[in-house]
Structures are given as structure tokens and as C-alpha cells.
Amino acid sequence: MTRPAGATLGEGARRGLTFTRRELLHAAGGAALLGHPWLAGRLHSSQQRRAWPGYERAIAVDFLASPGPFNTPRREGPLTPAMVRNAAASGLSAVNLTVGGGTVEASFRSIAVWEDEIAKAPDTFARVRSVRDLMDAKATRRLGLIYGFQNVEMLETDLSRVRLFASFGVRIMQLTYNLRNMVGDGCLEPGNAGLSRFGEELVGELNAQRIIVDLSHCGQRTTADGIARSSRPVAISHSGCAAVAARPRNKRDEELRAMADKGGVLGVYLMPFLTMGTAPMAEDVLRHIEHAIQVCGEDHVGIGSDLSITPHEVDEAYRRVHREFVEGRLRAGIAAPGEDPEVYMFVSDLNTPRRLETIAVRLLARGHPERRVEKIVGGNFLRLMREVWGD
DSSP, X not given: OOOOTTOOHHHHHHTTOOOOHHIIIIIXXXXXXXXXXXXXXXXXXXXXXXXXXXXXXXXXXXXXXXXXXXXXXXXXXXXXXXXXXXXXHTOOSEEEEEOOOSSHHHHHHHHHHHHHHHHHOTTXXXXXXXXXXXXXXXXXXXXXXXXXXXXXXXXXXXXXXXXXXXXXXXXXXXXXXXXXXXXXXXXXXXXXXXXXXXXXXHHHHHHHTTOEEEOTTBOHHHHHHHHXXXXXXXEEXXXXXXXXXXXXXXXXXXXXXXXXXXXXXXXXXXXXXXXXXXXXXXXXXXXXXXXXXXXXXXXXXEEOOOEESSOOOOOHHHHHHHHHHHHHHHHHTOOOTTOBTTXXXXXGGGOSTTHHHHHHHHHHHTTOOHHHHHIIIIIHHHHHHHHHHXX
């Protein structure tokens, strides 16, 4: 079995990540096996369900995730049976699922792929275009798929395409990826410009079409402008707190407060950018969540893992393809500081389909009340969707 790159069992102990056998198998839902992602994803689901009984009734929303490969060495083709099983076992009510490509054609091809997956596994997946759809997915124990864009290049400068994609189920649009586009600057763009005139018009149209404005990868000024320009609450679906780890992908307290004042929600991700130079662990995720609670309040914090639901299995082939994946992003100039060919894009002691439940258990153990934990695992994003979508 493989420890995460950049972390050792000694490091885990220094971070306070020491557990009894009972805590490993029960209190952490079987996912706190430091450095052992292979085993973390294989504990029987009945053991995991006992971790927090409240998880079964909670609306659990991961505001950036996928049933398929995502921030992992890519595998083309349809979902495997194991991926479908993991989606069903996750206990999630819904995920913000990235669809779309750089062109209209590529975006519709991506949507078509997921429409096919829903049709092939209707007992596991549900299409979510409204809060009613999400609640139905919860009631029928299916995973709701909410289509979202992580860039808006496919719109070019045609605002009518917002309504077009909305009619095909796109309910969330991130204004920029890491670099500059016609809307504004991403977080890696050195110019750090704000919204363009077209960007301001786009935010107005997204509000009009009741599509959630996502500012996760946006630069500081574009983030601030997006919050100020939007007449509705915004999402920062997958990011962290710059005060905890000063990475370009993470948001400063000023942006987090402005987002919260507008009614928005931050989704804390489970990515290398939670730390400075070491592989992140669950303790790091909790540090970002707790800082965000202090800055924003408990009504404005959630989870956006930025991961596949299926646990990572690290073997030599995985290591090789991961290195190639990250090196390709570095060459293309789209990798963020903190992406490392030798550091994997997941949190090893949360490497389980039921990672939100594991986070909940850890928060409860630290004294957070259950009603707050229910908000963080999905209740806050449910409220955001109600306010923006209107149903």
C-alpha cells in the first residue's frame, strides 16, 4: 500500500493525526487510514454508515465533483461499474459536475456523454435542474448531477448562449479558469484585471437566467467585481483560505467576507493548495473550514472537493500518468503553484466515497454542533441554490 507523496506517517503524527483502532474504523468512517488510499475506499459501506447517523438524513452536496475521472490520471470511455457503485455508496445528494469544453460543439458533446450515463444508470443518477429535482434525488437515494462550466469560452461574446445552455441544464457557470478570457482574469494572470465590460454584461445575464455565478478560479479583482456586480448570491465552489495557505487559488479574507455579505457560499476543496509544500491531510481541510467559519459565518461554508467520487488507487501506472498529467499542465501554463508531479491531487485520509461524512465526523469530534455540520455538508449550498434558482 502507498503513502501519499510528500507525506509520511511521522508527519501525520506531528499534525495530531493519531487514532485508536476504534476511531479509525468507526469515528472516521474507515477513511482515516493514513497513507492507505487502497484500503480507505474498500471498507464495507455498513461500517461507514455508522459513522454519523445524521448523514443519512442530511442533504449532502459536493459543489465540485464527478462520478468519473476528475483531477486524476485520465481514463477515456464510459463509467465503470465500480464508479457507478461508488457514486451510489457515497450518500451524496448532488454534485456540481463539470461539463463543457472550449467550443459550443465540445460542450454539447460533454453534456451528451452525461445524458447517456444517466440513461444507463437511472437508479443511481438523476438530472438536477431545480431544487425540486435535487430533493427528489435525495428521496430516491440517487446522486443528482448538476451541470456546470469551469470556463465560459464557449459563449464567445454571445450572451444568447447563456439561455441556450441553461435550456440544456447548465445551472452553474465559472467566469474564468486560471488565465485571462474575454470576461476577466484568472487567478494565475499576473495583470490581475477585473471584469471586462462583457464580463459585467455576462454576470447580469447569468443573474437574469438564474444561473449561479462561480468565482473559484478567478483572480482577486475579477472575484471582487463578480461579487459586487451580481444581484444574487455567488459561489466560490472549490477553493480555500489564503490566510491559511497563501496559494493563488485561495481567497483572501476580504473576498470571503464580501461573498458572505452577498449570501454566497465557499466550497473548501481537497487539493494540494491547502498547504505550502506538503501533501494535505484531513486536518488541513478542517483548518480551512474553521477559518472560513470565523470569517464568513457558518451559513457560508461548504465542501467542493474538486475530485472524483471514486477513491484513488496509487500504483506505478498511476504515478506515471499523474506525472505526465501535471507536467502537461505545467507546460501549457495552466497549472497552479502547488501542482507537483510527485504530490497527488487528493487527501489521503479522506480518500473514500463518503468523504463528506468523514469530514462531518471530524467536525463533530471538534465540538461543532450538528446543525452547523449539516449546513457545511450541503445545507448551505441547498440554500444558495434556492435563492438563485428560485425553486
